[in-house]
Amino acid sequence: MSSEEETSSPSSASDFIGKKEDIVKAGRVTKLVNGCRDVLVLHHHGQLHALDMRCYHSGGALQYGDIEEFNGRLCIVCPWHKYKITLAEGEGLYQAVDDPTAKPLRTHWRSKGVKQRIHKVTEVNGDVYVTLNTSTEKIESDVYQTEKYRAVSHKA
Ligand code: FES
Numbered sequence: 001m002s003s004e005e006e007t008s009s010p011s012s013a014s015d016f017i018g019k020k021e022d023i024v025k026a027g028r029v030t031k032l033v034n035g036c037r038d039v040l041v042l043h044h045h046g047q048l049h050a051l052d053m054r055c056y057h058s059g060g061a062l063q064y065g066d067i068e069e070f071n072g073r074l075c076i077v078c079p080w081h082k083y084k085i086t087l088a089e090g091e092g093l094y095q096a097v098d099d100p101t102a103k104p105l106r107t108h109w110r111s112k113g114v115k116q117r118i119h120k121v122t123e124v125n126g127d128v129y130v131t132l133n134t135s136t137e138k139i140e141s142d143v144y145q146t147e148k149y150r151a152v153s154h155k156a
Helices: 020-026 140-144 147-155
Strands: 014-019 028-033 037-044 047-052 066-070 073-077 084-086 091-097 107-114 118-124 127-131
Touching: 014 020, 014 028, 020 028, 020 037, 020 127, 037 127, 047 140, 073 091
Parallel strands: none
Antiparallel strands: 014 127, 028 037, 037 047, 047 118, 066 073, 073 084, 084 091, 091 107, 118 127
16 A cells, blocks of 8 residues: 555554655665564655565565566565565466467466555654554465564564
8 A cells, every 4th residue: 555645643553664754765664563563664656655574475575675567566576486566455466378388478467366465654744654454354474474483584
């Protein structure tokens, strides 16, 4: 979810991430939000985005991923196995082959559905907050939000 300007205070469930100018300068920051979830906040082309920090596939460190556009959709590319995740929805994108016997191969982009949990970013007077997406729907990146993976990522 991209950033939005708001004049009201963020809800009590929001967590302060930092000053927008500092996030813009850094490009990306990671933070344990509300003491329970590791979130990556990044700034790209004037927009702020927030998503679970570890890749849904195998826990890859998305904070080191490149941002590229595929089929007109902005994605973060996981540095571990190059999975592509849309920044707006958290969908996993892949290239499907129409007919594997055809030459040359013809491919097109398809979605695997939402795989990475996306969170809401709010900016209030230059302060950036994240409100966790607490939907009860299971999303694959939830698997990597346990103490076990938190301990691993902080050792790295
Ligand atoms: Fe991200 Fe495998 S861990 S693509």
